[in-house]
Amino acid sequence: MARAALTAGGKRGLILVSPPFLYALLLLAVPLATILLFSFWTQDYLDIDTRFTLANYVEAFNDPLYMQLLRRSLLIAGAVTLVTVVLAFPIAYFVSFHVAPGRKSLWLFLITIPFWTSYLIRVFLWKVILGYNGVLNSGLTGLGLIDEPLSVILYNANAVVITLAHAFAPFAILPIFVALEKIDRSLLEASMDLGETRATTFLRVTLPLAMPGVVAAVLIVFIPTIGDYVTPRLVGGPDGLMIANMIQTQFLKLNNAPMGATLAVLAMLSVTAVSLLFIWLNRRWLRGPK
Amino acid sequence: MTGLRAYAIAYLVFLYAPIALLPLFAFNDADIIAFPLSGATTRWFAELTQSASLLNAARNSLIIAATTAVLSTVLGVCAARAASMADWPLKRPMMGLIMLPLVLPEIIVAVSLLVLVVQVFGLGLSNTTIIAAHTLICMPFSIAVLNGAFQNLDPALEEAALDLGETRLSAFRLVILPLVMPGIVSSLLIAFTISLDEFIIAFFLSGANPTMPVYIWGLLRFPGQLPVVMALGTILVALSIVLLIIAEIMRRRGLKRAGLKDRGGFL
Amino acid sequence: MTLISLAGVNKHFGDYHALRDIDLEIREGEFFSLLGPSGCGKTTLLRLIAGFEAPDIGTLHIDGRDMAGVGPNLRPTNMVFQSYAIFPHLTVAENVGFGLRRAQMDKPDRARAVDEALEMVGLAGYGIRAANALSGGQRQRVALARALILKPKVLLLDEPLSALDKKIREQMQVELMKLQREVGITFILVTHDQEEALVMSDRIAVMFEGGIGQLNDPETLYRRPASKRVAGFIGMMNFLNGRVTATGPEIAVEVAGLGRYRVPAEQAPGGVEEGPVTIGIRPETLSLLFEGERTDRMEVAGRVDEVVYYGDMTYYDVAVAGIDKPLTLSMKNRIGRPVLDVGSPTRVAWDERSLVLLGR
Known part of the structure; x- marks a missing residue:
């Protein structure tokens, strides 16, 4: 029936949404704008020099340390995203296609629980697992699989990737699961009926229809990962530190808010650029969602 | 599909490995966190109750988490109810801004609020600043949970109540509120859990009184304190799991009450 | 006697002209149908009478009273919704008695009214059941009882039979007609099913694109359609x-x-x-x-x-x-x-x- 845009309903919606919107405006949009503003100012000992300048950006681009941290952060975030999404897809597929409907929410619940439990302690426990005398190494030496404890799994980027892949697992599984659940099962039957095998049906029907979920998973893992602070500090070692650690140092240790702001803006910009590039590639080559 | 099932179980082991270790070390009678284990003890738990600064941090965290849960749920109810109504101009960008913290790195939220509060307004940091920031990041989660509840509502239910003589306010109280109540409880619990566990923002924005995660972060630097951290972690994990199970039960009851099929998870 | 009168009513949703210059008089005690294809404005017209929409231009009087600014809760109309809108958290009796909350009635009187209403729709003894446990036909009866218990001047029915199976639908058509004669209240039915309208109505307004194409009793409408469009739509x-x-x-x-x-x-x-x-x-x-x-x-x-x-x-x-x-x-x-x-x-x-x- 013709019940198009109700102006009265729209007005009530607008009134209702204003408190949360104003809250987000005041505590998110305004602070973000402030950060942007600060990045064009400079720290002058204890004062802020409020003349507009690009000096911070020039410094950031010329200092190899900042650039290295930024590059490493993007690489680690990319690796984390790849590992997380690739590991997550079969789980989402399993729960969506091979778990009885009545038990799906139990599986999802099991998958989400670890995510809600103390983040700090979880990251710390990975240190315990991956450490030189850790659970993994003592287990492997005990079984006689290795002679000496592995040192490549702690205090470097690998450890950061493993730990973050663990931390973001549900974020990757849920969007893919939702996309898979939406697939009309008769489409798969239609494909088999038209002569495709199980494998080719998966490639030609299931995977393309699941792409929106995969894209969401990639973005929802990639973007927050770049700003992670705890994991690099606890398990990253000096070679695993990321841009967020430098931002923290600038703000809390060096007391150089403008430089910290500049690095935060650069981190956000590079994340946005990579995300947009990914969306564009996906649309171009995989005919992904709009 | 046994291969896929085996993989799924292996994945669950991967997900639960760290948490499973927690109680092992919490009850382990040794000062270092490593295998082999050396006998059971409850002394780390006993030590927890002795620490005044820990109790202080715990009280702080509870106050912050409870306040955050209420604020983010109230704001979330407004937004989710609005989103379930008709469109209005700029609906998408407005909802987009509200949901943005869901994907924004927490450190960005933390430093931007730090700059605004300290450098721009020259105010001190306190529990209030943490509550404000936690409400901001919990709001999208509350909305995600509540959206399910509100969008499942037949708009004709409110109209039926109006048609039968109720005002918009009493229709909300008599019809909508009871139907979304389970969603509201889940939202409270989830916001509470997130706030209780949140570290980065609390680390940047806490004043003299640390929250529980900030206090734990401090302890992690002292190897001698690690068994106590394990004991504390065990309690926190148990608490989180209990809260989440209640949230899940509420969510299912809500679906049942609305006569709908379960379509899975919180998010 | 005229109970409802609309004069020069127009309604837009954005660019969409949902109702065009509607002039309409509906008599007291008649079974009136608004018939037309989907998108013709019939539901909008019904919702306008109920008070869920307000006309952009034009006036609506019910029982001689101008309805401008009168909310749906204050109008002498009650509605049976297309989805029935049975409150899922309440029992059948609580649903039926929902509108009596504001009536000055003590508990036993209210219970008696609910029982009577349930009996009227053939659901005596169903009061304690959960609303979720009902079949489609039963939900429809609950919706009817819930609306009629308030003794409205007008009962509005928005495609009330479209969700039912063919057999139950035909049975409900007859029951609705009997019920209308019994209670003597004006019924306004919205439907896209011409047979349903012909069977049940005293008069039918056939609507196209927001306007009324023809308004007559069923026989005249069928035998003497005034335009090719009406003739093609009916039979x-x-x-x-x-x-x-x-x-x-x-x-x-x-x-x-x-x-x-x-x-x-x-x-x-x-x-x-x-x-x-x-x-x-x-x-x-x-x-x-x-x-x-x-x-x-x-x-x-x-x-x-x-x-x-x-x-x-x-x-x-x-x-x-x-x-x-x-x-x-x-x-x-x-x-x-x-x-x-x-x-x-x-x-x-x-x-x-x-x-x-x-x-x-």
């Missing part, structure tokens, strides 16, 4: 080309393939001018002449083009020289009456009194 109709050569109390018309005739002006309910005209003939006013059968009506020769067997009826398409489309006609199946094969030559009997002249 089946053969459309023939023709030409009016003279107007007046008698109209001279030339029908393609059938010849020249003079018909009284009442056979052109929408009015006609000289010139080209569309002529409608209902299938049941035509009949096949079987071999040796004679008629005192007019007849025309043709050939069977298509046969559709319905059990009680058989529909034939018969190609007739001079008519561009085959004529559709329906025949009751009787013992001893054969069903013709496609291609059989045949004759069609017809009557100029069944011609309807439809203007542009």
